[in-house]
Amino acid sequence: xxxxxxxxxxIAGAGQSGFQAAFSLRTEGYDGPITxxxxxxxIPYQRPPLSKDFMAGKMDxxxxxxxxxxxxxxxxxxxxxxxxxEAIETAGRAVVLASGERLPFDSLILATGARNRRLTVxxxxxxxxxxxxxxxxxxxxxxRLEAARRVVIIGGGFIGxxxxxxxxxxxxxxxxxxxxxxVMPRVVAPVISAFFQETHEARGVRFAFNAAVTxxxxxxxxxxxxxxxxxxxxxxxxxxxxxxxxxxxxxxxxGLEVGNGIRVDxxxxxxxxxxxxxxxxxxxxxRFAGGLARIESVQNGVDQAxxxxxxxxxxxxxxxxxxxxxxxxxxxxLQMAGLSSGFDEVVVRGEAASxxxxxxxxxxxKLLAVDxxxxxxxxxxxxxxxxxGVEITGAEAGDPGFDLKTAAASRT
Amino acid sequence: xxxxxxxxxxxxxxTYVSHNGAVREVAVPVxxxxxxxxxxxxxxxxxxxxxxxxxxxTCHVYVDEAFLGQLEPIxxxxxxxxxxxxAPRQANSRLACQLKLTKALxxxxxxxxxxxx
Ligand SMILES: Cc1cc2nc3c(=O)[nH]c(=O)nc-3n(C[C@H](O)[C@H](O)[C@H](O)COP(=O)(O)OP(=O)(O)OC[C@H]3O[C@@H](n4cnc5c(N)ncnc54)[C@H](O)[C@@H]3O)c2cc1C
Ligand code: FES
Numbered sequence: 001x002x003x004x005x006x007x008x009x010x011i012a013g014a015g016q017s018g019f020q021a022a023f024s025l026r027t028e029g030y031d032g033p034i035t036x037x038x039x040x041x042x043i044p045y046q047r048p049p050l051s052k053d054f055m056a057g058k059m060d061x062x063x064x065x066x067x068x069x070x071x072x073x074x075x076x077x078x079x080x081x082x083x084x085x086e087a088i089e090t091a092g093r094a095v096v097l098a099s100g101e102r103l104p105f106d107s108l109i110l111a112t113g114a115r116n117r118r119l120t121v122x123x124x125x126x127x128x129x130x131x132x133x134x135x136x137x138x139x140x141x142x143x144r145l146e147a148a149r150r151v152v153i154i155g156g157g158f159i160g161x162x163x164x165x166x167x168x169x170x171x172x173x174x175x176x177x178x179x180x181x182x183v184m185p186r187v188v189a190p191v192i193s194a195f196f197q198e199t200h201e202a203r204g205v206r207f208a209f210n211a212a213v214t215x216x217x218x219x220x221x222x223x224x225x226x227x228x229x230x231x232x233x234x235x236x237x238x239x240x241x242x243x244x245x246x247x248x249x250x251x252x253x254x255g256l257e258v259g260n261g262i263r264v265d266x267x268x269x270x271x272x273x274x275x276x277x278x279x280x281x282x283x284x285x286x287r288f289a290g291g292l293a294r295i296e297s298v299q300n301g302v303d304q305a306x307x308x309x310x311x312x313x314x315x316x317x318x319x320x321x322x323x324x325x326x327x328x329x330x331x332x333x334l335q336m337a338g339l340s341s342g343f344d345e346v347v348v349r350g351e352a353a354s355x356x357x358x359x360x361x362x363x364x365x366k367l368l369a370v371d372x373x374x375x376x377x378x379x380x381x382x383x384x385x386x387x388x389g390v391e392i393t394g395a396e397a398g399d400p401g402f403d404l405k406t407a408a409a410s411r412t
Numbered sequence: 413x414x415x416x417x418x419x420x421x422x423x424x425x426x427t428y429v430s431h432n433g434a435v436r437e438v439a440v441p442v443x444x445x446x447x448x449x450x451x452x453x454x455x456x457x458x459x460x461x462x463x464x465x466x467x468x469x470t471c472h473v474y475v476d477e478a479f480l481g482q483l484e485p486i487x488x489x490x491x492x493x494x495x496x497x498x499a500p501r502q503a504n505s506r507l508a509c510q511l512k513l514t515k516a517l518x519x520x521x522x523x524x525x526x527x528x529x
Contacts, residue, residue, distance in 0.1 A: 046463045060421075060441060063448040063464075071454050302461055326467050333489070335467065376466075376492040 006032050009312060010095055010105035012085045012250065014038025016046065017279030017301035018111035019066045022077045024309035034077045035103060037095075039084040040134060043069055048298060050138040051162040052328050056169070057142070064135060088254035090272045107274045107312050110251055110262055111305070114244035114280040114296060119154065123216030129238045132159055141239060148172060148236035152225045154213050155241035156183040158327045161196065163239050164205050165329040174205045175233045177225070181209050188371055189346045189359050192334070195373065199330060208233075246281045246294060259283055261294040266318040268308050276311075278304035288323055288339045288368075288386065295339075297325045322386045324379075335379035338369030338386045347398040350375065358382075360397040367392055381408050388412040424518040428455045431526040440513055446522060447471040447508035457524025464509035466490055470528040471508040472497040476521035480504055483511060499525030 009025060011018045014036050022036045038044065045064040053059035072079040087096040094104040116131040118124065130141045141163075145151070151167045153160045156178030168174045178185070182193035183200075197207060208227055215226040216238060225233045246261040256270045257263040261283030268276050268284055277284075279301035286293040303321035310317060325336045332355075343361035350357035358378040361369040367390075370382030381404040385392065390411045396402045421441035426449050428436045440449030450458035450471070459470035466489045475483065483506065486494070490510045494501050508522065 048463060048465065060444055060448070062441075062452065063444060066451075068452055068454065074454060298462060324467070326462075326465055328465070333465075376489045377495075380492055380496050 007093070007104040007106045008033030008035065009107045009109065010103055011036045011109045011111055012088075012095065013111035013113055013247070013279075013281075014040070014044045014079065014081060015111060015113045015279065015301070016044070016066070016298055017113070017305050018109070019044035020302045020305035021109050021111060021278065021309055022072075022075070023067075024306045025312060026075050026077070028309050028313035028315065030309065030313040032106070034075075035080065035105075036072070036077055037080045037083050037085055037097070037103075039082065041082045042135060043067075043072075043079065043081060045135055046298075047133070050135060051132060051159050051166075054135075055138055055142060055163070056166045085250060088250060088256075088275070090254050090256070090275065093274075105274075107276070109305075109308055110270075110275065110277040110281060111279050111301070112247035112250060112281045114246045116240070117243045117245055119213065119216075119240050119242065121213055121215050123218065123222065126216055126218050126222040127220070128218065128222035128236060129216060129240065131240050132163065133244075141237070144237045145170065145172065150233070150235045151175070151237045151239065152177065152213075152233050152235040153239045153241065154225075155243070156180075156185070156207070156209075157187075157241055157243065158184065160239070160241035161200065161329050162327060163241065164200060165203070167237075168200070168203045168205045169330065175208060175225075175235075176200070176205060177208045177211055177213055177227060179210070179212050183207070187336075187340070188334075189340070189343070189361065191346065191348060191352060192359055192371055192373070195352050196329065196332070196334075199332060203330060244280070244296060246283070248281055251277065251281075260292070263292075266320075267311055267316065268304055268319050269311075276308045278308055284319060286323070286339070287320065290342065293339070295323055297323065299324045322383050324383060332373060333376075335372045335376065336369065337372075337379055337382040338367070340369035340371070343368055345394055347394040349378065349397055349400065360392075360394065362394055365393070367397075378404065381405055384408040384412075422515070424513050424515060424520070426513065426517075427519070427521040428453075428457070429521065429523040430455075430457050431524060442513050442515060444513055445509050446473065446506075446511040446513065446520070449513070450508060450524075455524065457528070458508055459528045460509060462509075466493055466507060466510060469493040469497045469507065472499060472501075472525055472528060473506055473508045473511075473522040474502055474525065475504045475506050475511075476523075477504060479517060479520050482516055486510075497525070498527045498529050 084098040150173045211227040217224045248258040251262045262277035307319045340361040345362040347360045356374040358372040372379040423439035438453040462468035
């Protein structure tokens with residue numbers, strides 16, 4: 001598609017999704033100007049390693065960027081880092097930067113992501129109370145972790161547990177505080193929560209369930225975390241992982257519809273034609289969620305970026321990709337396909353005791369999702385079953401003699 | 413960038429051959445993966461969507477026969493992903509993110525497939 005002499009595409013936010021949109025526009029053959037604008041000081045980089053190999057010091061930091069700086073020049077992508085978009089003129093078709101500069105666009109892709117939900121209890125602003133989203137925050141945690149003996153982690157979700165695993169592996173005393181009664185409560189079945197809890201406990205991690213932090217105390221920096229159950233833990237480092245909120249204020253100020261993110265249709269387009277939202281900030285119709293969803297994952301950001309890039313390049317198609325996700329904790333890899341929320345039946349394939357098993361989630365007999373622990377074959381088959389909408393029964397899923405691969409191949 | 417490592421690194425030479433024969437020889441730090449070497453040098457035939465977590469199979473390469481015997485064996489995760497590559501799997505198929513470079517692999521030559529997705 002020839003975009004010469006036109007305003008081109010502006011991408012707001014240079015994270016995983018914004019980067020991928022720029023990249024995919026070029027691979028889809030879009031030839032016009034592309035401007036990728038991000039308010040972080042660093043060229044686009046990956047976040048997943050921040051709570052995994054990068055945090056553990058097992059990764060060359062130079063491998064964190066999604067592509068080297070030279071990539072953008074070679075692909076004629078104008079990269080403007082350290083710049084913030086303050087306003088969108090939907091009628092005037094331009095964005096306004098914090099500097100006052102005005103950049104016109106033909107298409108605008110909002111990839112503003114999400115930010116960490118902040119703790120609001122007394123003492124929450126003490127030094128040593130850390131969050132993890134950016135590489136700078138990761139480096140700050142690493143430095144504190146080195147000097148810390150005791151670590152309190154607030155939130156037993158993916159990031160909290162990945163951090164707990166790394167800190168425990170480095171010999172720190174770790175306590176995870178979780179408001180609900182089990183780990184990763186909103187996303188996995190109790191059998192998986194129990195398995196991960198046991199694995200963490202076997203490596204020395206302690207858990208405080210059904211508890212919330214009520215106050216953090218310390219002189220120069222954090223020293224104690226006080227919990228709602230009256231207990232108190234000493235800590236030189238507190239890591240807060242209590243979820244994120246979508247960055248949608250920019251869209252809201254421009255009059256675009258927002259709710260649990262920036263509202264888009266099945267083409268990931270907002271109510272304003274030619275303005276799209278993708279990735280962590282996009283509240284979109286998702287058939288795997290059975291309604292509107294906002295999903296925080298590499299898969300979601302990358303596939304949505306591809307979808308919008310194709311649309312802009314003239315190959316319009318609705319977004320319809322199977323969600324998948326992973327988390328690494330100690331030697332365990334949990335791979336997730338589909339979305340399990342709303343399940344009414346759970347079937348375990350394999351034995352939890354063998355440390356290799358999968359959990360199949362059903363609703364009214366229909367397969368919703370599969371979570372696999374050290375069973376990558378199940379995970380891949382699950383992605384195939386879900387994309388094709390292949391029906392399998394709970395009895396089949398739980399039968400070790402039933403060949404999933406054959407079913408995936410023959411029932412499509 | 414603040415998080416860039418400043419230590420000088422020992423490197424080995426890796427040659428990436430595209431499916432249509434374009435050849436690029438680059439220096440990649442030891443301990444980095446063949447995938448990381450490709451990304452850092454803008455080798456187009458490797459996508460690496462999952463960043464090396466063995467979750468996407470978009471870093472598929474065909475390894476020059478001369479080096480096959482020197483590679484770490486294929487682990488179960490990689491084996492499963494190799495069954496799911498976009499381009500056909502061959503006897504010398506590997507996932508570049510699972511190939512960590514050692515000094516012994518200096519001169520490694522890999523070919524990228526016509527498509528990764
Ligand atoms: C520690 C950690 C571990 C993770 N692990 C995994 C994992 O294992 N697997 C997985 O699938 N996912 C994982 N995720 C989630 C995944 O990284 C996110 O889903 C993904 O980064 C979303 O990309 P995005 O581009 O939509 O948003 P972001 O990555 O948040 O990027 C948005 C960017 O836009 C910028 N921005 C916002 N507003 C403006 C503005 N007005 N002007 C300019 N710039 C702006 C932001 O500063 C940010 O840089 C992890 C996330 C974190 C933080
Ligand atoms: S980079 Fe995803 S499997 Fe290798």
